[in-house]
Amino acid sequence: MKNEYEVVIAGGGPTGLMLACELALKGIKTLVLDDKIAESPQSRGATIHPRTAELLYSRGILEKFIEKGKDLLEKDPRLPLYHYAVMIKLKMYMLDSPCNFTLWLPQKDTEIILQNHALELGVDILKNHEVIHFEEHYDGVVVEVKHLENKLKFQAKYLVGCDGAKSKIRKISNIEMLGTNKTNTTLMADIYLDTPLAYSTQCEFSSKGVVVVMPAGKKLTRFVIISDSIDKNLKENSLDLDLIKKYLLDICGHDFGVKNSHWISSFGNANKLAKQLIKNRVILAGDAAHYHLPAGGQGLNYGIQDAFNLGWKLAAELKGWAPKWLLDSYQTERIYAGKMLMESVKKQESLLFRTSESDIAFRKYFEDVIIETDEVNKKLTQEIAGLHINYQNCTEDKNKLIGCRVPDLELFEDFNCLNLYNLFSRGNFVFICFTHQKFRLPEEFKDRLDIYHFKYTEKRFEFFKTKYLLIRPDLYIAWASDNLQSSVSIKKELNYWLKK
Template sequence: MEQQTEQTRQEQQVVIVGGGPVGLWLAAELRLGGVSVTVVEERTDIDQRSKALTIHPRTIEVLASRGVHRPFLAEGLPIPSGHFAMLDDRLDFRALDTPFPYTLALPQARTEELLEERANALGARIVRGHRVTGFTEHPESVTVRVEGPGGPLELRAAYIVGCDGTRSTVRTAAGIDFPGTPTTVQGWLGDVTLDSPPRLGFSTFGPRGGVMVAPLPDGRNRLVGLSPDSLATERHGELTLEELRAKTIAIAGEDFGMRDPVWLSWFGNATRLADRYRRGRVLLAGDAAHQHFPTGGVGMNVGIQDAHNLGWKLAATIRGHAGDALLDTYHAERHPVGVQLMEHSRAQTALVTGFTTEALALRSLLNRMIATQPAFSRALAERLGGLDIRYPAPDPAAAHPLTGTRAPDLSFTGSGSGLFSRLRPDGCLLLDLTGARAFDTLADRAAPGLVVHAETLDGPPGAWAAVRAALIRPDGHVAWAGTDGDDTALAAAAERAFTLTHHLADR
């Protein structure tokens, strides 16, 4: 009884439910922001069946902004193109404005291992083999009920974040609706050894169906496909190697010498989006907030980017560096990304499940568009790679065109490192590009959470050429950019932008 009483007194500032990539990245962000955090994960070990395989360019940038991208680059397999709805003509990532113009093929299990090691090193408490059963929200805190091998216990925190998947206990307990559409299509996948693997980026599609082959870093390959008999809501038992072989031969004409499966599975196209990402002291991220057909492998990437948006805001709010209204911007910024994700996924679903003559003609048309219209192809690649996200400006009337966009890895004169290495997880970065140190006293006047860097851009790209100062958020998005030639007016505008970004006037 004494042990149970002691357990119920455990307190931390944030409880994260779910120890997948999203929960682990959020835990690390909160620790970097000076917040104590406990991650509760029902699994005792990392699931070796990797649902996610692809790390997209923007997610690599996110990793680079915290200086942790190198192990991923060392182990992942770079692929300089991506597919849209398994079309024959692939999207060329090499034209993208990023230091990482490719996707990385890396099993989710290894991604989780790397992220868990980092979260542990930063001091996050990760509790495996425990299940959250519910919570009670109070005016100033949340009491989280947990079941574990030692019996029930309670955790008390300022906030709870559900990163616990499409069947989220947190979302359900919070009464947050999850509207959408049910499964109408069943795709299939298999992680197997291929004795005669096809070329890199292989995919084929026709009246009999479509199949795509993606290499895994361990030498195996993942086959993903659909066929006319996939247009059903019911799964016909467990997928077998012989079924996978037969489907692949029917579509591609050969089985590529497949053997030794390590994972065979069906997957569906149920598509749902939480109507709120925040309700009081409850927040959602990743699959707990959005479910969709895994076209393009974007799910984990969008989830990590959810966490990247939320982490600094939650830490700043808890530490008193921002007003509570800052947390509302998490929904305002990320829910539209979820809406876009639903649209993108449904559009690709229509294309990969269209086996009629008319549907194949549409695919042929889009193939030619990708091959002959560089702007169209690039727009799709930027969408898929997560590089086109733009958040609303705090002050739209005075917003520079760069406001809300993701800042590129700007180069600085006389420096061997770019902007990503200067971003701070615990505060905004004010780039003083005036050459006159116009903001030296601003950090002292502003609330904690602002660091000033006097820099000179080396060959500034596009709209950055006229910028004399910019406020960059911890997540790498531009909060404000100024071109005023009057240094006093520029400093005043920067200070106002910082106040608006952190909702300091609302406190």
């Protein structure tokens, strides 16, 4: 067949584009099919959290996002504080990360940056191409696509559904979604004001509901309106500026001087996670795999993190060197992460949708006292930032570092110092030896492993005794040892991860 690829990705949002970049980085012939004609002028997602920023930084592309944010906001888009259930108390600047901030950037701009990066890496991207059907075979999948009045077919080894909460790929594959259905509707609007806000983000809370106000770009302000009185079956064609004004007056007693609307939309509080992420030759990622109330702006970030987890594993499978269990670990690990996401959303939802007098009193106490407690603030900040995720529960290994996110260690050799994350631009595994042993890179691993020798790392307690570190391309620790190992033992550990 003429239109042959190794991977076809349905969906040209942040998840699909990031996955395409990761696959192309490892030499996988990839096609992205996007049913949109062009980039949407609207943006639901508007934040990049620390864990996502770390991953982008490790590939050398984070600065592009920061510079774009500066251009849009006309100030630094890196926010040192962030919100939990719209309580702007989370101390991102206290995180142990080179990316100890939340980056404000509309999703449409994130997509443009990732699309350009994907094109530079050789990804094929087709706009206005809608997947209408596909057929699986024992060694691949044939994807049927509609473009204008024409129907096309593309063949691939795998089809990845990154096509959103209403995923056609998921529905055709008959993959069940587990969780809770929608009980509330929330309004979102990007609006031009007579007078710009004095504060970057603010929240007004009353017994009638919650209004969140934040910048949305040059001259634009975003409103999020939460109220039990909003019809959960509200139709898109009934959304207008008068409706927004009505709820602003009802909840806040004033309308903030709203002038004209750029975009008005709504979303529900259904929270669902796919029962499986891999079914034969079909894989799900992003909102196709998990959708939820966008509390804390976590959806876009979890989707990009799905892509980083899946990219190198799927590439390994297609290159023929993946251990038999490796691709399946994407499902195990990201369903585990998805369950953590759902719990986070449910906790925030309980603080947002309850507006009785006693609920408001508890929320005020939570905001003024509980969340200000150092340990609570640290725990919730790590949760929203995505730094709390580790895969220790997905492994039987005993070393406490295995499965954990690796921090951006400072690595020293004589008078030279390198930062760990700068070693991952090729998307390879990184093996670090802190002993006098010298290891040569095995020829068979040259396309997937980089070996480094350093005398020591900075004196972090958890790495004080570490002799060896094997780190995955997505910045999680695959293997670690505090004891000297023979060359045979080390090769055995490398083989476990890097050889079929």
